[in-house]
Amino acid sequence: MIFEGIALQILGGALAISGAALAALYLLKLRRKRVEVPSSLLWQRVLRDTQSSALLRRLRRLLSLLIQLALLLFLLLALADPRFGRRDRARTVVLLVDTSASMQTEDGAGMRPSAHATTRMEEAKLEAKRIVRGLSGDSSAMIVSLDAHPAPVGGFTRSADELERQIDALKATDAPADLVTALHLARDAVHGQSSPTLILVGDGAWSVPNGVVDVDLSGIDLRFASIGSATENVGITGFSVRRYQANRTAYEVLVEVESTFDAEKKLVLDLLQEGEVVQTEKIALKPNEIFRRSYSNLSGEGARLEARLRPDSDAQPLDLFPLDDRAYALLPSRQSLRVLLVSSGNLFLEGALLLDENIKLSKIAPGSYGPQALDQVDAVIFDRFAPTTPPEKNALYLRPEGSGSPFEIAGELASPVITDVAAGHPLTRWVTLKDLNIGRASRFRLQPGDVAVASASHDPIVVARDRAGRKTVAMGFELGRTDLPLRVAFPVLIVNALDWFVGADASLKSSFSTGKPVRIGNSRFTPMRVGFQQIGGEWIAVNLQSREESRIRPSRTLTLNRVIASTPPSSMATNWIPRREIWASLVLAALLLSLVEWWTYQRRITV
Numbered sequence: 001m002i003f004e005g006i007a008l009q010i011l012g013g014a015l016a017i018s019g020a021a022l023a024a025l026y027l028l029k030l031r032r033k034r035v036e037v038p039s040s041l042l043w044q045r046v047l048r049d050t051q052s053s054a055l056l057r058r059l060r061r062l063l064s065l066l067i068q069l070a071l072l073l074f075l076l077l078a079l080a081d082p083r084f085g086r087r088d089r090a091r092t093v094v095l096l097v098d099t100s101a102s103m104q105t106e107d108g109a110g111m112r113p114s115a116h117a118t119t120r121m122e123e124a125k126l127e128a129k130r131i132v133r134g135l136s137g138d139s140s141a142m143i144v145s146l147d148a149h150p151a152p153v154g155g156f157t158r159s160a161d162e163l164e165r166q167i168d169a170l171k172a173t174d175a176p177a178d179l180v181t182a183l184h185l186a187r188d189a190v191h192g193q194s195s196p197t198l199i200l201v202g203d204g205a206w207s208v209p210n211g212v213v214d215v216d217l218s219g220i221d222l223r224f225a226s227i228g229s230a231t232e233n234v235g236i237t238g239f240s241v242r243r244y245q246a247n248r249t250a251y252e253v254l255v256e257v258e259s260t261f262d263a264e265k266k267l268v269l270d271l272l273q274e275g276e277v278v279q280t281e282k283i284a285l286k287p288n289e290i291f292r293r294s295y296s297n298l299s300g301e302g303a304r305l306e307a308r309l310r311p312d313s314d315a316q317p318l319d320l321f322p323l324d325d326r327a328y329a330l331l332p333s334r335q336s337l338r339v340l341l342v343s344s345g346n347l348f349l350e351g352a353l354l355l356d357e358n359i360k361l362s363k364i365a366p367g368s369y370g371p372q373a374l375d376q377v378d379a380v381i382f383d384r385f386a387p388t389t390p391p392e393k394n395a396l397y398l399r400p401e402g403s404g405s406p407f408e409i410a411g412e413l414a415s416p417v418i419t420d421v422a423a424g425h426p427l428t429r430w431v432t433l434k435d436l437n438i439g440r441a442s443r444f445r446l447q448p449g450d451v452a453v454a455s456a457s458h459d460p461i462v463v464a465r466d467r468a469g470r471k472t473v474a475m476g477f478e479l480g481r482t483d484l485p486l487r488v489a490f491p492v493l494i495v496n497a498l499d500w501f502v503g504a505d506a507s508l509k510s511s512f513s514t515g516k517p518v519r520i521g522n523s524r525f526t527p528m529r530v531g532f533q534q535i536g537g538e539w540i541a542v543n544l545q546s547r548e549e550s551r552i553r554p555s556r557t558l559t560l561n562r563v564i565a566s567t568p569p570s571s572m573a574t575n576w577i578p579r580r581e582i583w584a585s586l587v588l589a590a591l592l593l594s595l596v597e598w599w600t601y602q603r604r605i606t607v
Helices: 008-027 041-052 054-080 120-133 160-168 179-190 347-354 489-502 583-602
Strands: 092-098 140-146 196-202 221-226 234-243 250-259 265-273 276-285 290-299 304-311 326-330 337-342 359-364 379-383 394-398 408-414 440-445 451-456 459-467 470-475 518-520 523-525 531-535 538-543
Touching: 008 054, 054 583, 092 120, 092 179, 120 160, 120 196, 140 160, 140 179, 179 196, 234 304, 234 326, 250 265, 250 276, 250 304, 265 290, 276 290, 304 538, 326 531, 337 347, 337 489, 347 359, 347 379, 347 489, 379 489, 394 489, 408 459, 470 489, 518 538
Parallel strands: 092 140, 092 196, 196 221, 337 359, 337 379, 379 394, 394 470
Antiparallel strands: 234 250, 250 290, 265 276, 265 304, 304 326, 326 538, 408 440, 440 459, 451 459, 459 470, 518 523, 531 538
């Protein structure tokens, strides 16, 4: 017997003191009222009857005392909260309940129709409560939600009511589950505790980096309760949009749809802009097919785009997991950029800048340049000119010379051939430079943090720098001594540099994934719901985009690679002593005794 409310020593002391006080009250001699009568002869018989029944009356008072003592005992025991259990069977349990996106699958009543659960999340709650009720009275447990950021719902407790309240508070998020972090958390929580036990309740659709779970669970009893029955689903696993470099009024959309149906699945894909359908297509997906489609030359007003799957026929629903039937994206904004060109005259350069309608160009000669010229501009381009003092603006240098060059010039190269290009840099997007013909170029000496965008035999001739919030690009060659102005890549290269200055490369990220950190300006957060969200005055689009969550087929066994020295997952059948909280029964017994005491008093049995 385990006492959760009051320690056994305190209970014994309280019972002894209160019992003695109650018995003392019964032992007190009854003080009778004195009444004068004319003669005692009339009361002799009454006195004889009273004396003959004195023993019976004492027995009646003893019965009343025993009832009161029993009532006191039941009340004190109820306060002590006794529970059946043995310390040698006490367990420390971490109950990991899956709250990831796949738990919104609407097949919760499939395994247990009488439970009336509508989703896997509801079914998991019922299973978690069943496990809690099966714990021994001296076992303690902690509930942990298993999603992109696993976290305890509360601390360790032996109260089944508190554990069930925590389970009721669980809600499924729109993010995938981070199983590795959850296992580390559970291992640390039960470290050094008696009979550590880890129970996972979920469908097993968990994302594991590189397919490896490298967690030391030695000495921990690992168990798994599988939830769910549906196996087939179709969902949008990829959705992105980008504007065309040459025509910023048009855009293209890439959609990826995956089917896990074992038969052909017919559906309709709609593309919407600000709620209006701009493209629709009927699709017949083969069994387990991944469908990718690019829709080009789309245009329209509004930045909010949506992809939506719906059944080809209204006779039946598309699937049991509607969360991934929609995806969202934001069309990158067309930013106006104020650019100052400091040049003695360069028609090729001016023509390239005028091709982009979002660039507002102003021009001055090198002799007219001064710090005041930078007040109303976002970026500056220096053509064969480098001021002595670097500007406090993003700057593009074409053939910088002298001490004003932002990058140290290490020498000259005659007819250099570009051999290395930083393919991942924003400047080289959609640009080929390796076959460029150059008459002469300066080679730069890089400083820590500088990037060699283009090099000739490891000699940097196009470099970039991003330092202290200011970006700088330098090209070591003169445009007039190359064939770059005659190529289509020339205006693209210039616009790439300007887009990089204003961070337009970041705006190409048209949507984000739930459960992954997002940085918007100085704000950093992790979205847990899909849809359009406003953060710090800016709108972002958030999608699930997780194949593991969209593949809703539940796992019946838990397979963890490289789980060190752990016991194999077992069924949920246990020999644990059932958790029986008997304080309510004790209170009920006390109430029944009070009823007995009242009835015996009214019937003059105990008085």
